[in-house]
Amino acid sequence: MTAVDHPADQAPKPRPYPERDSAPWWERVNQHRFELQRCDGCGAWRWPPRAMCGRCASFQFTWTPLSGQATVESWVVNHHAFLPGFTSPYTVVLGRLEEQDDLCLPATWQGDEEPAPGQPVEVAFEDHTDDEGPFTLLAWRPA
Template sequence: MDRDSTEWWASLAAHALIFQRCSECQTWRWPARAMCHACGAFAWRWQPASGRGEVASWIVNHHVFLPGVPAPYVVLNVRMAEQPDLVLPGAFEGPYDDPRLVIGAQVEAGFADCPGDPPAALLRWRIIQSIA
C-alpha cells in the first residue's frame, strides 16, 4: 500500500472493485496514481467498476511463491470492460489446463481473503463465457 493505492486495497478487502477516474477527461486508471496519464490533471475520484472483462493473456506458474498456493497456478491479465487499456492481473479460479481459458474469454472478478491485520483480499477471475 502507498498513498495512492490505500483505497484500492481497502475496497478489495471489502470485496469491491474500484478504480480511479479522472475528473477532467473521465479516463479510468490503474494502478492508482496522483496524475492522469491521459490529460495530466490531478483531480480524480474513486468509482465502482463492473468487475467484468476479457482475458488478454495469462501465465502458468510452476514455482510455489506463497505457502498454501500450490503450483501450478494461473495468473490472468484481464482487459476491463470499462476501457481497453485498463488491464488488471489476478489469479484464475480454475485449473491451469482449463480448456475454456483462451484469449477473449469473458471473466468476472471474485475475491480471495488473505489472513492478516488489516484484512486483505486478492482478485480472483472466473470464466463466465468462453469463446472456445
C-alpha cells in the first residue's frame, strides 16, 4: 500500500486550536520553524510543549531549533476519513527524533511508498488555508 497525495480540491485540513502551552509551538510551525522546548535545567527536549519538565520538574526552558531528522518508529494507515480534509487511506507516521531517543512526534506522511521501520525521515511543512486564513501542519517525508 502506498501513501496518498492530498489533492488541492479536497476539503481543508482541520485547523489546530492552540491552548496556552501549545500556542508558541504552532506559531513556530506556521513560520516553518522546527523548534521544541529544551529544559534549561537538565537539557531534555519537551514534547508536547508544557510548563514543567517531566524529567527534572524545572519551569525554565528555551525554544531551540532541531535538525528535522528522525527515523520511523511506527505508522498507521487510516482507511476511514474521520474528519473532512483527509482522503482515505492516509498515513500518519511517528518519527523518533535524532536529538533525543525517547522523543517521537506524530505527523502525516509525504512519501510515495509506505514507510518502513527505522527509515530516515525529515520534517516537512504543509501549508493550508481555510475560512480563517492560512495555517501550517507538520509532516514527515523520506530523507
